[in-house]
Every structure is written in C-alpha cells, then in structure tokens.
Amino acid sequence: MRRSAIPVLTVVAVIFSLWYIACVPMNGQWTRDQAQRAGEELSFPTLVADTMSQDRPRLPAPHQVAVELWNSTVVEEATGRRGLWNTGSLSNRSLIYHGWVTLSATLLGFAFGTGMGILLAIGIVHNRAMDQSVMPWAIASQTIPILAIAPMIIVVFNAVGITGIIPKAIISAYLSFFPVVVGMVKGLRAPEVMQLDLMKTYSATRAEVFAKLRWPSSMPYLFASLKVGIAASIVGAIVGELPTGAVAGLGARLLSGSYYGQTIQIWSALFAAAILAASLVGLIGLIQRITLKRMGMAQ
Amino acid sequence: MSEQPVIEARGLDLTFETNDGPVQALRDINLSVAKGDFVSFIGPSGCGKTTFLRVVADLEQPTAGTITVNGMTPEAARKARAYGYVFQAAGLYPWRTIGGNIRLPLEIMGYSRDEQRRRVAEVLDLVELTGFEKKFPWQLSGGMQQRASIARALAFDADILLMDEPFGALDEIVRDRLNEELLRLWAATSKTIGFVTHSIPEAVYLSTRIVVMSPRPGRITDVIESPLPRERPLEIRDTKEFIEVAHRVREGLREGMSDAV
Numbered sequence: 001m002r003r004s005a006i007p008v009l010t011v012v013a014v015i016f017s018l019w020y021i022a023c024v025p026m027n028g029q030w031t032r033d034q035a036q037r038a039g040e041e042l043s044f045p046t047l048v049a050d051t052m053s054q055d056r057p058r059l060p061a062p063h064q065v066a067v068e069l070w071n072s073t074v075v076e077e078a079t080g081r082r083g084l085w086n087t088g089s090l091s092n093r094s095l096i097y098h099g100w101v102t103l104s105a106t107l108l109g110f111a112f113g114t115g116m117g118i119l120l121a122i123g124i125v126h127n128r129a130m131d132q133s134v135m136p137w138a139i140a141s142q143t144i145p146i147l148a149i150a151p152m153i154i155v156v157f158n159a160v161g162i163t164g165i166i167p168k169a170i171i172s173a174y175l176s177f178f179p180v181v182v183g184m185v186k187g188l189r190a191p192e193v194m195q196l197d198l199m200k201t202y203s204a205t206r207a208e209v210f211a212k213l214r215w216p217s218s219m220p221y222l223f224a225s226l227k228v229g230i231a232a233s234i235v236g237a238i239v240g241e242l243p244t245g246a247v248a249g250l251g252a253r254l255l256s257g258s259y260y261g262q263t264i265q266i267w268s269a270l271f272a273a274a275i276l277a278a279s280l281v282g283l284i285g286l287i288q289r290i291t292l293k294r295m296g297m298a299q
Numbered sequence: 300m301s302e303q304p305v306i307e308a309r310g311l312d313l314t315f316e317t318n319d320g321p322v323q324a325l326r327d328i329n330l331s332v333a334k335g336d337f338v339s340f341i342g343p344s345g346c347g348k349t350t351f352l353r354v355v356a357d358l359e360q361p362t363a364g365t366i367t368v369n370g371m372t373p374e375a376a377r378k379a380r381a382y383g384y385v386f387q388a389a390g391l392y393p394w395r396t397i398g399g400n401i402r403l404p405l406e407i408m409g410y411s412r413d414e415q416r417r418r419v420a421e422v423l424d425l426v427e428l429t430g431f432e433k434k435f436p437w438q439l440s441g442g443m444q445q446r447a448s449i450a451r452a453l454a455f456d457a458d459i460l461l462m463d464e465p466f467g468a469l470d471e472i473v474r475d476r477l478n479e480e481l482l483r484l485w486a487a488t489s490k491t492i493g494f495v496t497h498s499i500p501e502a503v504y505l506s507t508r509i510v511v512m513s514p515r516p517g518r519i520t521d522v523i524e525s526p527l528p529r530e531r532p533l534e535i536r537d538t539k540e541f542i543e544v545a546h547r548v549r550e551g552l553r554e555g556m557s558d559a560v
Contacts, residue, residue, distance in 0.1 A: 192390070194386050194387075194388060194390050195390055195392075197358050197384075197386070198384065198386065198390060199407075200357075200358060200377075201356055201358070201377065201382070201383075201384040202380070202403075202404045202407045202408065203377055203378050203380065203407075204407045208407050212403065212406070212407070213392070216392065216394045219394075295394040296393065296394055296395075296396070296435035296437075297393055297394050
C-alpha cells in the first residue's frame with residue numbers, strides 16, 4: 001500500500017501544479033481587461049491571485065472546485081433551506097441528490113445491460129445461428145454515436161408515457177451490454193478442448209457443462225467486462241440526462257452549468273461523476289477479489 | 300478369459316479431413332482387449348495411438364470398420380459410463396479443491412452426497428492423497444495433480460480406464476513411482492486399462508500386452524504378449540525377459556519407421 005502511494009501522490013501533485021499554472025493564462029485576460037477598464041496598474045502577484053478566485057473562470061482552480069464540491073454536498077444538506085437537516089429529504093441543489101439520481105439510473109441500466117450481455121453471450125456460445133448473426137449487430141450498435149440516439153430514446157419513451165429513470169437506464173444499458181457480451185463470449189469459450197472432452201466422457205449435458213465448466217471459467221472475464229461496463233453505464237446515464245431539459249442528475253448539472261456559464265458547477269459535477277465512477281469500479285474490483293479468492297483463483 | 304472382449308475393433312479406419320487434404324489417422328485396426336488386460340499403445344507421434352483411444356472413448360468417430368466397447372457402440376458405452384479417461388495434462392479445475400475435482404463426475408452422474416463423500420475419501424486413499432482434499436490444484440506438485448486426475452477417473456465405477464500419456468509431462472523419478480502405483484491400483488481394482496505412451500520401458504514395465512503402432516497411415520505393426528509376471532517390482536526392468544521384450548518393441552518401432560520413409 002505504502003509503496004504504491006508515493007508514485008500515485010507524485011502524479012497527483014504534478015497534475016495539480018500544472019492545473020494551477022494553467023489557470024493563469026486561461027483566466028488572466030479577464031483580470032487584465034477588468035484592471036484596464038478600472039485604470040489600475042496590475043502587479044503579477046495580484047494577477048495570479050485573481051485568476052484563482054474569479055466567480056466565472058474559464059478554468060476554475062482546484063481549490064475552487066473542491067470548495068464547490070464541499071458546499072454543494074455537505075454544507076447544502078446540513079444548512080441549506082431545502083437540505084436534509086431542515087427538511088428530512090435531499091436538497092435538489094445538492095450534488096448528493098443529483099448524484100443519486102444518476103447513480104440509480106446507472107445501476108438499473110448496468111444491471112439490465114449486464115443481464116442482457118450475459119444472455120447474449122450464452123446464446124452466441126451455444127447457438128450457431130446466433131454466433132453468426134448477433135456479433136455484427138452488437139458491434140454496429142456501438143458505432144452509432146450515443147449523443148445522436150439518446151434524445152430519440154427519451155422522446156420515443158416519453159411519447160408512450162414512460163419517463164424518468166427507465167429511458168435513462170435503457171441508454172445506460174445500451175452502452176454497458178457491449179463489453180459484457182465481448183468479454184463473456186471470450187470467457188465462456190475459455191475452457192480448453194481437453195476440459196470439454198472430459199465433460200463429454202462424463203456424458204454431461206450442455207447445462208452441466210455450462211454450470212460446472214463454462215460459467216466458472218468465465219469469471220475473470222466477467223469482472224474485467226463489468227469494470228468497463230459500469231463506467232460506460234455512468235456515461236450513458238449522464239448522456240440520458242442531457243436532453244430531458246436539465247431536470248435532475250449530474251448530466252442536468254453539467255447542462256445547466258453550461259447554460260449559465262457556471263464553470264465551477266460544471267467542474268464539480270464532472271468530479272462528482274468521476275468520483276462516482278471510480279467508487280463503482282473500485283467496488284467491482286473488491287467483489288472480484290473476494291469472489292476469485294473464494295474460488296481459489298486469486299492471482 | 301473366455302468372456303466377450305472388453306474392446307473389439309475390426310477393420311477400423313479413420314480419416315481426418317484437413318485443409319491439406321485427407322489424413323489417414325488409422326488404417327485397418329484389428330484388436331481385441333480382454334477383461335483385466337493392461338494394454339499399452341506405443342509408437343511415434345502421428346501413429347494414431349491417441350486417436351484410437353479417443354475412438355474407444357467416443358471422442359472421435361471412425362470412418363469405416365466396427366468397434367465395440369463392452370459389447371456396445373462407443374457412444375452407448377460412454378453414456379453407460381463404462382470408462383474413466385485420464386488426459387495428458389491433469390486438467391483439474393482451478394476453482395475446485397482436489398476433493399471438489401474428484402467429486403465433479405460424481406455430481407454429474409447423480410451420486411448422493413454421502414456416497415460422494417465416501418468415494419472421494421476412498422479414491423484419495425487409493426492414490427495416496429489423503430489429507431489433500433481441501434487443497435487447491437495450484438498447491439500441489441505436477442505429479443500429485445496427475446494422481447488427483449487419476450483419482451477423478453477412478454471415482455465412479457467404470458471398469459475401463461483409458462490413459463493418454465498421463466505421465467508424459469513428469470520427470471523420470473516421479474514417473475517411476477507413479478508407474479509402480481498404477482500397477483498396484485490395477486491389481487487392487489482389476490480394471491481393464493488402455494495406456495498410451497511413447498516410452499518403451501514404461502510400456503514394457505506396465506503392460507500385459509503391448510500394441511506397437513507406426514505412422515502415416517496409423518496402423519498396428521506388432522502386438523506383443525508380455526511374458527512378465529503380473530507381480531512386478533521396479534527391479535524387473537533389469538531381467539533378461541524385460542530386456543528381450545523391450546528389444547522386440549524397439550524392433551517393431553524401427554520397422555514401422557522404415558516402411559514409412
């Protein structure tokens with residue numbers, strides 16, 4: 001743990017310093033214009049200090065994003081008029097609320113996408129016709145830009161009266177089933193010929209071969225796919241929130257932030273999404289470690 | 300030995316269709332194996348010894364001729380669970396313990412829990428792996444893994460044991476020990492064993508009959524009835540009889556090679 005901490009912290013420190021340095025040229029023009037208009041002389045330290053404390057910077061400084069993240073989560077819920085402390089329900093101004101909206105759509109879509117991915121993979125491995133026909137369609141489905149198809153899914157579902165979490169979860173599933181199909185087809189075909197022959201000498205049925213050989217063999221592949229799939233699920237859920245008119249969710253925060261030039265809000269929503277994705281991937285990694293260890297397959 | 304043969308092949312041919320045209324893996328194989336025999340198949344690679352074993356196990360289909368196993372077609376024999384098969388590699392499932400691996404065929408064949416436990420303990424004792432039931436395969440040496448895979452093939456009551464170069468990947472010291480154990484097992488269980496090898500001493504030491512095969516096309520060039528007694532200590536390999544049989548096997552192999560070239 002300690003051995004990996006030092007390189008990671010070094011990289012983080014480098015990124016943060018580059019970020020701080022970049023704030024000066026990115027936001028400096030606005031500071032200089034203001035000073036010129038006021039007829040003031042601008043010293044370099046003042047310029048640097050100002051580029052990191054503007055209300056609507058082109059590039060917010062890391063500490064501004066951190067403060068915004070803190071304010072729009074803990075502070076908002078603890079002290080806000082509509083916060084959890086005062087009303088007993090999450091505030092619609094807080095990132096916890098919007099994060100939960102996105103998370104619930106992500107998880108539903110992920111569950112749906114994973115289930116569909118596994119079923120398709122089982123079909124592909126066991127049925128020759130599906131083997132020949134499904135993969136090209138699965139690949140084709142991923143070549144369509146999600147930004148183009150997401151509004152149509154939202155509109156079509158809206159027209160039949162389905163709104164809210166379901167259309168978003170479907171967009172999310174649309175992105176996450178693909179890595180699961182690809183990984184699981186590979187995983188279910190992972191057993192060697194010899195192991196399949198062995199099952200044949202026992203006159204095992206296809207269902208037994210699946211349950212006792214193919215499925216356990218595919219576990220490492222499944223977890224690798226799930227990690228890619230969950231990240232794709234979050235992207236899907238966020239994209240699904242964009243065309244709904246920015247009602248709720250991290251996607252809505254991104255969109256409304258860009259409407260009103262609230263760069264700090266955009267960046268904090270971005271970070272919230274990144275933290276969410278990282279925790280979910282980490283969670284899957286943890287489940288993977290526990291499962292493979294219990295199966296005696298831990299590396 | 301007046302009973303019907305356990306394995307009987309008559310005019311067996313097998314041709315593989317490959318991209319480079321047909322390859323005749325077996326030609327005109329005639330062989331009958333009696334109950335309780337220990338038959339070794341020896342020959343250079345490509346002589347069809349493994350293919351023949353796979354035909355017996357219904358893992359390959361012959362293109363001509365007839366073969367019966369326990370008086371049935373190989374398919375019927377496989378479905379009747381007439382044989383246990385040991386492959387070149389142990390092929391244990393890494394996610395199952397040694398006990399779990401041995402239990403695998405028993406689960407598939409529908410033995411009760413108690414019966415499974417009893418049989419696992421019994422065959423573990425037979426291959427001298429008692430106490431390793433809860434270990435995972437990677438915790439065992441190659442020789443122990445191969446013994447576990449033999450235990451797996453013995454766990455259910457098949458009276459035929461088919462072994463495809465089971466000790467090929469092991470070093471000679473381990474191999475000698477496993478050969479001795481295999482003879483002891485054979486004596487204890489009175490199974491019929493079909494054993495593929497490319498080691499002359501191994502074939503001579505183990506077998507009651509040695510089938511010498513040659514390649515392109517795969518065919519039988521000699522069948523040697525071993526004059527050695529059933530009781531065989533390792534030292535038997537230094538006796539005159541042993542060396543004579545080994546010599547005859549070597550001659551057979553050389554002959555097969557010379558008409559192939």
